[in-house]
Amino acid sequence: MESLSTKDIVKKYGFKFSKSLGQNFLIDNSVLQDIVDNSNVSKDDLVIEIGPGVGTLTKELLKKAKKVYAIELDSDLIPILNEELKEFNNFELVHKDALKVDFNELIGEEKSTKVVANLPYYVTTPIISKLLKENYKFESLTIMIQKEVGERIAAKPSTKEYGALSILVQYYCDVEIVRKVSCDSFVPRPKVDSIVIKLTKLLEPKVKVKSKELFFKVVRSSFNMRRKTLWNGLKSLGMKKESLEKAFIDANIDLKRRGETLSLEEFAKLSDCIYELQ
Template identity: 35%
Template sequence: MSHDLQGHTARKRFGQNFLHDENIIRRIVQMFAPVPGQQVVEIGPGLGALTRHLLAFLGEMHVVELDRDLAARLPVTFAGQGTLHIHQADALEFDFATLAKPEAPLRIIGNLPYNISTPLIFHLLTFSNRVGDMCFMLQKEVVDRLAAEPGTPDYGRLGVMVQYRCRVDWLLAVPPGAFNPPPKVQSAVVRLTPHAALPWPCDNEPLLAQVVAAAFNQRRKTLRNALKALATEEDFAAVGIDSGLRGEVLSVEQYVRLTNRLNSHVPS
C-alpha cells in the first residue's frame, strides 16, 4: 500500500490521519449503507477516501472540510463523478441545520480529528432533531466511553450525555496501519442514532448537564458529597437513589429522575 499522500502533507494541528485501507473503507460504507436521495454530510473528507465510495452510491452529498488546500482539491478529485457540495468551514462552528431537509434527515459520517471529537459530538447533538444517524471513526477509548454501561470504568459524562439523546452502537475496531500517517492510538467506528422520542425526557437539559458534570468531576466522591451544592438527602430519597453511591453507578434514567426532581424546586 502506497504511503503517498497525493502531494498533501498531513497537518498535525488539524489532527489529520488519512484512511487508506480499502477493506476498512468498504466495510464502513457497507455499515453506513447510503441510499440515493438521502441527505449525507461527511465531516473532514480529507483526500476523499470515504467520499469516493459515498458519492458513487449517492450521486450528491455535502462535505465540511476545514483545510483550505484539501477543500480546493476536492472539486478536481471528483470532477464528473457526481454533485459534491463543499463547505470550507470549521465543523465545530458549522450550522448543520442549514443542510437539513424536512423530508430527509441528515446522515452524518466522518473520520473525525481525534483532538476535537468530544466537543464536535456535543455540537452535533444540538442538531439531533434534524439528524437520522451519525457514523464516526474515533479514538477507540472515546468509542468505549460513548458505549459504556453504568458501573464500568469507561462510563462517565460523555456516555451519559450521549446516551440520553442517542442509541450507541460500537461497530468496528480499526488498527493504526489503516491510516497514513498511522496514529499512536487504536481507532473504532461507532454509530449514534438520535432517539425519535427520548426514552427518559428531562425537564431541564442544562441542569442535567450540570448534575452529570458534578457527579463525575471527582469520581471517587459519593453523590452526597459531589452534588451537595445541588441536591439534599430529601431529593435523593424522593427518587429512590442512595446518596452514598458514586456517580458512575447511576443509569441515564436515574440521572434524569434526579434532575427532574431538582428542577421541580428551581426558581423559574
C-alpha cells in the same frame, strides 16, 4: 489497489500532513467498506461528511448518496478534493470549520440526512456534542473515532469508561460499535487505535426529564469528581442541604453512591426530584 489510492493521491499532490489538524488518512479498504455499509446510505439520503481528507471515503459515499456535503477546514485540501471528485455532480465542498457550521442550513428540507466521517481526534467530542445538543435533523452518525472515546460513548454504568459523555450520547441515540480499527490502517500512523461507531438518533430522548438543562448539570456535577460520592458532587448545585437530602430520598438513591453507578433512568429521576425541590 483501492487501499493504496489515498497514498497515491497524497504522493501525487505532494500533500504535507498537518499535526495541528490531527490529520490521519484511512488506507485500509476493508474499514472504508465497513463504514459505508454500516451507514446504510442510499439515493434518498443527504450525507454530511466532516474532514474528508483526500476524498477516499467521499468518493464511495457519492456513488450511493443523493448528495454529499464535505466539510473541510484545511485550505491545502480544497484543490485536491475539487480535482479528485470533479466527475460527481452530487458533490459540494464546504470550506469551513465544522464547529462553526449551521448544519440545518445544509440540511434544508431534506427528509433523510446521515453524517458519515473519519473525525479528527481533537474535535471528536465537541462535534458530537454540537450535533446532539443543537438538535440537528439527522438520522444517524457513522463515525470513526479514537478507540478510547468510542468505548466511553458505549460504556455501561459501573465501568471506568462510563461518564458524562456516555450519558450525553445515550440520552439522544442508540449506540452500536461496528468494529475496531488498528493504528496501522492510517497514514501517518497515529499512536492509538480507533473504533467505528454508529449512533442512531432516537425520535424522543431515552428518558423524559422535567428540565434537560438541570439533568445535564446534575450529570456533569456527578462526574466532576469521580472519586467522591454523588452527595459531595451535587453540593455544587447550591441547594439547601435538607432539600438535596430529600431529593435523594424521593429518588430512592443512596447518598453514598458514586455518579458512575447511576443509570440514565436514575439520573433522570434524581434530576426531576431536585427540580421539584429547587
